[in-house]
Amino acid sequence: MTDDEQxxxxxxxxxxxxxxxxxxSGGPMGPTGLASELGLAKSxxxxxxxxxxxxxxxxxxxxxxxxxxxxxxFGIYARDQHQLYEVAKPKLDELAEQTGEKVWCVTEEQGRGFHLYGAAGAHSVRTPAREGTRSYLHQLAAGKAILSAFPDERVRDIVDRHGLPAKTPRTITDPDALFEELATIRERGFALNREEIVPKLHAVGVAVTDNEGHPVGAISISGPSNRLRGDRLTGDLADLLLGAANEVEINLNFS
Amino acid sequence: MTDDEQxxxxxxxxxxxxxxxxxxSGGPMGPTGLASELGLAKSxxxxxxxxxxxxxxxxxxxxxxxxxxxxxxFGIYARDQHQLYEVAKPKLDELAEQTGEKVWCVTEEQGRGFHLYGAAGAHSVRTPAREGTRSYLHQLAAGKAILSAFPDERVRDIVDRHGLPAKTPRTITDPDALFEELATIRERGFALNREEIVPKLHAVGVAVTDNEGHPVGAISISGPSNRLRGDRLTGDLADLLLGAANEVEINLNFS
DNA sequence: ACCCCCGTTCGAACTGTTCGAACAAGATTT
DNA sequence: AAATCTTGTTCGAACAGTTCGAACGGGGGT
Structure with a gap:
C-alpha cells in the first residue's frame, strides 16, 4: 500500500x-572523510x-x-509555524514550575515524533531528548498518546514503515502488544512510559486533538522512576496533564 | 579578492x-506555485x-x-554544538531576570549575525528577532560589538560582501561612519544601538572573545528607547553586560 | 454534469554531474 | 631540514541524471 519506493x-x-x-551524525569532517564514508569521489x-x-x-x-x-x-521557523507550539509553550512552562519535572510537547510528522519544546522544572533530570529530537512514537509517552488518537489503520501504516525498534528491554516491540496498550490509553485518557526509552525514566503523556479528534501532538511529564510512580504518576500528574491538554485544545480552536 | 563566484x-x-x-519565505506552496515563482517546470x-x-x-x-x-x-544540533550557547545561556537567563528586558546572544557566521538564544525578562518587548534569525551585523548592537573585535581587514571584507543595507533612517550605511563607530566601541568596550534596526528600540552589546581575542559572539540587552537611555543604558546596563561577558569568557576557556 | 486547475507520470533531449588523475599546500615524520 | 604523506582543490571527458513539455487522472468548484 505504502509505495515508499520513489x-x-x-x-x-x-x-x-x-x-x-x-x-x-559524525561531527565536523572534510571532503576526504565524507567521501570515504559515503562512497563518493573526493571532488x-x-x-x-x-x-x-x-x-x-x-x-x-x-x-x-x-x-x-x-x-x-529554518528549524525555528518550522517550529513557530506549528500551531501547537505557541499555544502549548506557556502552559508547559507553568506545568514545569508546578511539578518541578521536565515537561515536553511533541508532535508527529511522517510517522515520527518531534520534540517541539521542553520546559525544565526545578528538579528536572537530563535526558537524551533535546528540542528538535526525532524519536519513534512507540518509545514515548507522548508518542503513544498520539498513536492512541490515530485510527488503527494509520498506526499499522506507521508500524509497517518504521517498525518497533527497542531502546530498552521494556520497549514495546510487538504490534499486538502495542495495540493493546493503545486501547488502554484510549480508555483511561493518558499514556504511561516506564523505562521504555531510558532506564530509570518514567513519563505520562496526553494527546492534544483538534475539534475533529485528530491529534496535533501531545504533552508529557517525565522524570526519575522513583519520583514518578504510584498515585503521583497515575493520579496527580496525569490529572494535571489532562487538564492542561484540555486547555490547550480549547485555545487551539480559537487561533 | 573574495572570489564569490563558485x-x-x-x-x-x-x-x-x-x-x-x-x-x-513564501509559506506553504504546491509544485505549480513554486514552479512559476522559481522559473522551473512543474515536474x-x-x-x-x-x-x-x-x-x-x-x-x-x-x-x-x-x-x-x-x-x-538539524538547527538545534547546530546551536548545541556552538561553544557560546551552553556557556552563555544560564547567564542570559540571569540577566533577563535582573533587568526585565530582552537579552540576546548572537554569533557570527559567514559575515552575518545569528541569534543563538534569547531570554525574555518580565517587561521585555516583542521584536522581529527570533532564535535562529539571521541579521546584518551592522544593524545589531551585538553585531557591531562583534565587528569591533575583528581586524579592519575582516570588517572590510564583510562590508564588501554584504553591503550596509538600511533598516531604519538611523542605520549606519556609510563604511567610514561604521569604522568610526567601531573605534568608539573598542574604546569604551560596548556597542550601542539607537533605533538602527527597529524604530523606538535601543540596545547595548558587548563582544565575547576567546583567549586569543577573536570574537566568538556577543551578548546584548534590548528594550524600548524610553527605558533604555541615558545613564541606565550606558552605565548600569553596560556595566552589567561587561561583567556578564567577562564571566562567559572565563567559562569558555575552561570547557 | 461540466470544466478547470492541480498534482502526478512518462519519454527524449540535453545539460550537469560524477569520477579519477593531477596539482598545490600544509603537517608530520625521518 | 628534506622528504613524505595527507588533505583540499582544479580540471577534462564520459557518462548518468536532470530537465522539460505534454499528457493523464482526480478533486473541487461553478
Missing part, C-alpha cells in the same frame, strides 16, 4: 542532504560542500565543515 | 535548497519536493508543502 528521486539533491546528515563531495556553503547550510570549521546556523533559522 | 556549483542541489528557501519541482520529503526536509500540508521539523533537529 520512482525517480533527485539523486544529486539526495547526495547533498546525505552529506548534511553525515555532518550531523564530488567537495563540489557539494561548496554549494551547501554558498547557501549557509554548512560552514568551514577547524576539522573540515560543520552544519551551519542557517539550519537553525 | 566555479562549478551543483545546480541541482542548489535548486532543492532554493525550493526550501521559497517555502520558508522538476515535483521531483525535488518528493526527494526532500523522503528526507523529512519538507512535509505535505493543506496548502502544498511546508518546511519539515527535520530542520529543527
Amino acid at each position: 520512482r525517480r528521486p533527485v539523486t544529486t539533491a539526495a547526495t547533498s542532504l546525505g552529506i548534511l546528515e553525515r555532518l550531523k 564530488t563531495v567537495h563540489r557539494h560542500l561548496k554549494t551547501l556553503e554558498r547557501e549557509g547550510f554548512v560552514v568551514p570549521d577547524d576539522d573540515g565543515y560543520r552544519v551551519g546556523l542557517r539550519l537553525l533559522d | 566555479r562549478r556549483p551543483v545546480t541541482t542541489a542548489a535548486t532543492s535548497l532554493g525550493i526550501l528557501e521559497r517555502l520558508k 522538476t519541482v515535483h521531483r525535488h519536493l518528493k526527494t526532500l520529503e523522503r528526507e523529512g526536509f519538507v512535509v505535505p500540508d493543506d496548502d502544498g508543502y511546508r518546511v519539515g521539523l527535520r530542520l529543527l533537529d
Whole structure:
C-alpha cells in the first residue's frame, strides 16, 4: 500500500542532504572523510560542500565543515509555524514550575515524533531528548498518546514503515502488544512510559486533538522512576496533564 | 579578492535548497506555485519536493508543502554544538531576570549575525528577532560589538560582501561612519544601538572573545528607547553586560 | 454534469554531474 | 631540514541524471 519506493528521486539533491546528515551524525569532517564514508569521489563531495556553503547550510570549521546556523533559522521557523507550539509553550512552562519535572510537547510528522519544546522544572533530570529530537512514537509517552488518537489503520501504516525498534528491554516491540496498550490509553485518557526509552525514566503523556479528534501532538511529564510512580504518576500528574491538554485544545480552536 | 563566484556549483542541489528557501519565505506552496515563482517546470519541482520529503526536509500540508521539523533537529544540533550557547545561556537567563528586558546572544557566521538564544525578562518587548534569525551585523548592537573585535581587514571584507543595507533612517550605511563607530566601541568596550534596526528600540552589546581575542559572539540587552537611555543604558546596563561577558569568557576557556 | 486547475507520470533531449588523475599546500615524520 | 604523506582543490571527458513539455487522472468548484 505504502509505495515508499520513489520512482525517480533527485539523486544529486539526495547526495547533498546525505552529506548534511553525515555532518550531523559524525561531527565536523572534510571532503576526504565524507567521501570515504559515503562512497563518493573526493571532488564530488567537495563540489557539494561548496554549494551547501554558498547557501549557509554548512560552514568551514577547524576539522573540515560543520552544519551551519542557517539550519537553525529554518528549524525555528518550522517550529513557530506549528500551531501547537505557541499555544502549548506557556502552559508547559507553568506545568514545569508546578511539578518541578521536565515537561515536553511533541508532535508527529511522517510517522515520527518531534520534540517541539521542553520546559525544565526545578528538579528536572537530563535526558537524551533535546528540542528538535526525532524519536519513534512507540518509545514515548507522548508518542503513544498520539498513536492512541490515530485510527488503527494509520498506526499499522506507521508500524509497517518504521517498525518497533527497542531502546530498552521494556520497549514495546510487538504490534499486538502495542495495540493493546493503545486501547488502554484510549480508555483511561493518558499514556504511561516506564523505562521504555531510558532506564530509570518514567513519563505520562496526553494527546492534544483538534475539534475533529485528530491529534496535533501531545504533552508529557517525565522524570526519575522513583519520583514518578504510584498515585503521583497515575493520579496527580496525569490529572494535571489532562487538564492542561484540555486547555490547550480549547485555545487551539480559537487561533 | 573574495572570489564569490563558485566555479562549478551543483545546480541541482542548489535548486532543492532554493525550493526550501521559497517555502520558508513564501509559506506553504504546491509544485505549480513554486514552479512559476522559481522559473522551473512543474515536474522538476515535483521531483525535488518528493526527494526532500523522503528526507523529512519538507512535509505535505493543506496548502502544498511546508518546511519539515527535520530542520529543527538539524538547527538545534547546530546551536548545541556552538561553544557560546551552553556557556552563555544560564547567564542570559540571569540577566533577563535582573533587568526585565530582552537579552540576546548572537554569533557570527559567514559575515552575518545569528541569534543563538534569547531570554525574555518580565517587561521585555516583542521584536522581529527570533532564535535562529539571521541579521546584518551592522544593524545589531551585538553585531557591531562583534565587528569591533575583528581586524579592519575582516570588517572590510564583510562590508564588501554584504553591503550596509538600511533598516531604519538611523542605520549606519556609510563604511567610514561604521569604522568610526567601531573605534568608539573598542574604546569604551560596548556597542550601542539607537533605533538602527527597529524604530523606538535601543540596545547595548558587548563582544565575547576567546583567549586569543577573536570574537566568538556577543551578548546584548534590548528594550524600548524610553527605558533604555541615558545613564541606565550606558552605565548600569553596560556595566552589567561587561561583567556578564567577562564571566562567559572565563567559562569558555575552561570547557 | 461540466470544466478547470492541480498534482502526478512518462519519454527524449540535453545539460550537469560524477569520477579519477593531477596539482598545490600544509603537517608530520625521518 | 628534506622528504613524505595527507588533505583540499582544479580540471577534462564520459557518462548518468536532470530537465522539460505534454499528457493523464482526480478533486473541487461553478
